[in-house]
Amino acid sequence: MRTDVRPLLALLVAVLLAAPSPGAxxxxxxxxxxxxxxxxxxxxxxxxxxxxxxxxxAGTARLNAAMAPFDARRKALLEGIAPDLRxxxxxxxxxxxxxxxxxxxxxxxxxxxxxxxxxxREMFAALSKGMAPGQVARMAMFFxxxxxxxxxxxxxxxxxxxx
Numbered sequence: 001m002r003t004d005v006r007p008l009l010a011l012l013v014a015v016l017l018a019a020p021s022p023g024a025x026x027x028x029x030x031x032x033x034x035x036x037x038x039x040x041x042x043x044x045x046x047x048x049x050x051x052x053x054x055x056x057x058a059g060t061a062r063l064n065a066a067m068a069p070f071d072a073r074r075k076a077l078l079e080g081i082a083p084d085l086r087x088x089x090x091x092x093x094x095x096x097x098x099x100x101x102x103x104x105x106x107x108x109x110x111x112x113x114x115x116x117x118x119x120x121r122e123m124f125a126a127l128s129k130g131m132a133p134g135q136v137a138r139m140a141m142f143f144x145x146x147x148x149x150x151x152x153x154x155x156x157x158x159x160x161x162x163x
Contacts, residue, residue, distance in 0.1 A: 042071065045146060052142040053135050063127060070123035074116060081112045 042064075050060040084105035091097040091105075124143070128136045 038075070041150060042067075044150070048142055048146055049139065052138045053131075066126055067123060070119050070126075074119050077112050077115055077119070081109055084108045 045067075046060055046064055049055065049063055053059070053063075055063065087097055087101055087105040088109070091102050097105075120143075124140070128139060131139070
């Protein structure tokens with residue numbers, strides 16, 4: 001028997017939206033707070049996918065297990081560009097840094113965005129393997145809305161100002 005996860009998803013989204021933004025503190029949230037935010041995002045994604053694809057607990061657990069290595073790769077990618085984001089932030093705020101440093105940081109961030117899109121494509125291909133066409137379409141729609149709603153591109157990097 002499948003349980004209705006919509007009320008739980010609505011509650012989780014409300015909690016996520018009530019959480020302070022990562023840009024609230026200049027130095028960024030402490031590591032513990034970032035981990036908590038990441039867990040909340042993964043839980044929201046999991047519940048949303050379960051609802052969109054009409055999955056039971058076992059199906060949701062399989063998707064979560066399949067997404068975990070991609071999440072780890074994406075996290076490592078974001079951690080890798082943290083120094084570049086600090087360089088840009090300091091350059092914008094204080095006018096520090098050489099042209100070469102700024103250009104290099106911008107290029108590495110663009111490269112990381114491209115790599116992040118590659119990870120997304122690989123994850124989508126892995127998750128959609130064996131799914132019916134309707135489920136693949138619903139999953140694509142879910143991910144598009146999820147990324148748009150929660151701004152999952154590069155905005156979740158610690159200490160960065162939010163647009």
